[in-house]
Amino acid sequence: xxxxxxxxxxxxxxxxxxxxxxxxxxxxxxxxxxxxxxxxxxxxxxxxxxxxxxxxxxxxxxxxxxxxxxxxxxxxxxxxxxxxxxxxxxxxxxxxxxxxxxxxxxxx
Amino acid sequence: xxxxxxxxxxxxxxxxxxxxxxxxxxxxxxxxxxxxxxxxxxxxxxxxxxxxxxxxxxxxxxxxxxxxxxxxxxxxxxxxxxxxxxxxxxxxxxxxxxxxxxxxxxxxxxx
Numbered sequence: 717x718x719x720x721x722x723x724x725x726x727x728x729x730x731x732x733x734x735x736x737x738x739x740x741x742x743x744x745x746x747x748x749x750x751x752x753x754x755x756x757x758x759x760x761x762x763x764x765x766x767x768x769x770x771x772x773x774x775x776x777x778x779x780x781x782x783x784x785x786x787x788x789x790x791x792x793x794x795x796x797x798x799x800x801x802x803x804x805x806x807x808x809x810x811x812x813x814x815x816x817x818x819x820x821x822x823x824x
Numbered sequence: 825x826x827x828x829x830x831x832x833x834x835x836x837x838x839x840x841x842x843x844x845x846x847x848x849x850x851x852x853x854x855x856x857x858x859x860x861x862x863x864x865x866x867x868x869x870x871x872x873x874x875x876x877x878x879x880x881x882x883x884x885x886x887x888x889x890x891x892x893x894x895x896x897x898x899x900x901x902x903x904x905x906x907x908x909x910x911x912x913x914x915x916x917x918x919x920x921x922x923x924x925x926x927x928x929x930x931x932x933x934x935x
Binding site: 717743749804806812814815 | 869928
């Protein structure tokens with residue numbers, strides 16, 4: 717079983733729709749990171765959340781860290797085709813461990 | 825500003841062959857790691873290093889060796905390739921703040 721469970725595994729939506737993806741664990745993390753990966757490239761860091769209950773915004777992306785620091789969510793408002801990619805959450809556990817990711821497709 | 829450079833980008837091996845995936849970073853990061861990425865399984869940690877001369881195993885170390893003789897380089901060796909090692913391999917280095925910087929990946933096929 718994965719240390720970090722991400723859902724949904726796949727998500728296909730129309731441009732302009734809103735969406736939320738989730739990252740859950742039974743373990744407490746000191747921080748969680750979100751990365752986006754495009755085809756043929758390595759993941760790129762979007763944000764790090766550190767404090768329980770923290771909300772961070774990055775343009776149309778809103779990241780939340782759960783109060784108990786066991787889960788996190790990523791909400792995208794008015795999705796664009798450029799948001800298409802694999803979204804990965806990661807947390808420190810001796811080293812950095814990743815969830816399996818949510819593959820998002822935004823159709824025009 | 826090259827960041828993390830991986831070579832080769834593509835490689836095809838026959839079962840039993842050996843090879844080394846190269847990884848170099850120019851950001852003077854102490855921490856480096858290797859991941860493999862398979863469909864539906866995300867990134868799984870193979871080996872990591874917290875500095876020159878120090879390496880440790882990750883989640884899936886079997887069949888892979890690493891060494892870290894310099895801060896810049898962290899090669900990954902497959903001593904006897906198996907079809908189960910067909911994957912995309914990513915090398916990463918880590919800033920003190922915790923941000924990981926990844927290479928572009930090396931796609932390995934073992935026949």
